[in-house]
Amino acid sequence: MTFKKKAAAAALTPVLAASIFVSSVSAAQFPDVKTSHRAYEAVEAMVEAGVISGFPDGTFKQYQSVTRAESAILIGRALGIKVSTSTKTFTDLPSTSRAYPYVAELMKRGIFSDSSRFYPGRPLSRSEMAIILTRAFDLPASSAMPFTDVSPTHGAASYIRALAAAGITTGVGDGKYDPAGVVTRGQMAIFLNNARKFEAPVPGTPVPGTQTAAEIKAEYADDFTALQAQAEADLDVLAGQAKAELDAGADLMTVYNKYFPLASKVEAETDADFNALYTQLTAALTKAGFSASEAQSFKTAYEAAKKQMKEDLMNEIL
Template sequence: MNLTKRIQVALLAVLLLCFFPTSNIEAAVYSDVPSTHWSAKEVYYLSELGVLKGGSNGKFNKDAPVTRAQAAAILVRAKKLPLTNVPNPGFKDVPASHPFYKEIAAAVNAGWFSKAANFNPNGQLKRVEMAKITKEAFSLSGSVPVEWEDMTRAYWGSPYVSPLVANGITSGYTATKYNPSGVVTRAQFAVFTARALNKKFRMSVVSYPKKAAEGIFYPQFKDTNGVQNFDSLNNYYVETGKELVNIRKEIMDLAREDDWMGKYYEYDVSYKVARADVNYVSVVFEDFQYTGGAHGYGQLFSDNYDVKNDHFMSLDDLALKSNYKRAVIDRINAQAYALRNISWDGLESLDDHQYQFYMTNTGFVMYFNPYEYGSYAEGIREFTLPYSLIR
């Protein structure tokens, strides 16, 4: 091959590399955000758009608190706000030499952040602040009649949190608490921003608490896409809330009749939403009651709801394999016997435990309350099992 031919081949190779990138040319990869991390899809989606930037050490620093300055920069990039000729917001602690001066100025000029003497650029962003700036930046509307345990409707942040819940962007820190003063991590803010920017990342079904009485809450559900109707399930939990209130009232009535131990009587109940999507909703309640004697009694009870068919499910309803019972019994016994520090009488049948389970996104959990197959001291036993065991 002569020199001219060689030069032509080399130029062709360069052109091919330019127009057809090889598999070795990849988007940013953060060593602390593996593909299995719960925020990975959102983090890499925003990174590819240039909205997120990692540190010089090759890490995203996912668990670090996001600062107010960083949050402003992320939202400004997400909304592609212009950074030229933006009025100076006049913050004493954000000089023109600040690395995020332009982004902060743009965010304030857009009305996402309030004007004040100081911006506190290095301050850690709180959950309620996240709600405000996200709602304002993406002009989110809608609401749900949520009643948080730690945030009243009169609280200044409530009008900002409710639209985010209604749109599937955020949920409670727990089932009943929003934790408005909680610090937002970089991974969390990435997820919130991705959900606000692109609907495909949003929660399809959201849950929010309602208050039945002081200290007693129940869940409500909404399909953020308006496809599934949750009226019957929501009405069921309204009645459940009333029943829980009545149980506490009955126990307190008994307390007034017990002159000696009545002052110690109590009833506490809480819940968690283990799964909520367009296919299934799974809610687990845990209550504790003391009505005299050596000790109180705590237990779990749960509901597993088939959304599309509008009915509550037993294990038989969930299972597709005809021989699932033997497989579940053997797996539970194996797990129990492996824990040599507990007493276990041996599970022989699932017939009396058809509703003693709850569902997660990755599997289901069977539980046994005190005195079931063991002593009271063993407490509640839970066994995590894969769906492949029954379906």
């Protein structure tokens, strides 16, 4: 090699080292990743952790798709895999490839399906991402499917359910996951950041998405009962005071005009508390994949209780 070629190679080496996987540049320095972008915090966290980085031109290219080979390197680094020699052979991935030791190790661990072909240059789909992340981070199974565009028979359905239940994905909006969509670099950073932060529940603690609708409603039953009991107690106090004034000879309309606004205030406050609790219950049900109508029995019972309390109040006074 001539002196000029050696000098050029020496100058180029640092640039090559600052490739997508090696640079330690802060995400805050990427001109194409703004603090207002959804992926900003995840990109910054993954760059700081040494899992992902930018390009030689200083950009991150968050909307560029991730290939299967790139995903193997990134997931391997997120797991802290120590690459070692392997005798595994692929028809489309040479052992000299940067991704080779990661792919071989991830296949050995069952994270990627074992095969003689890997399709390293193919963009990674969101379905594939759900499968490998669920396997890589040993995510617990879930029975609830929050996405309308993933059928129960879809090959990745169980993995997508697990990913959603673990809080690693919330989909692409409008209740959809887009299983055939391609994973972008920004999404990859979010997926990996969420997966690394996921903590398996303590044994015996219900896993989100594995509870039945009845179990979820049971968690709120005591709160609804307590709310009703407090309203009844408050109204009983007002009824007792009103009756005492009537028994002492006070005019009926005078007593009515005094205590009706107080009783209405108790009712309004109880209604507000009920609606807040009811909203929490319906949110918990829908998050677990159930219909909000599962909570209707609480509203029906509440309306019936209100009617009965009004009748009881009048009976106590009169």
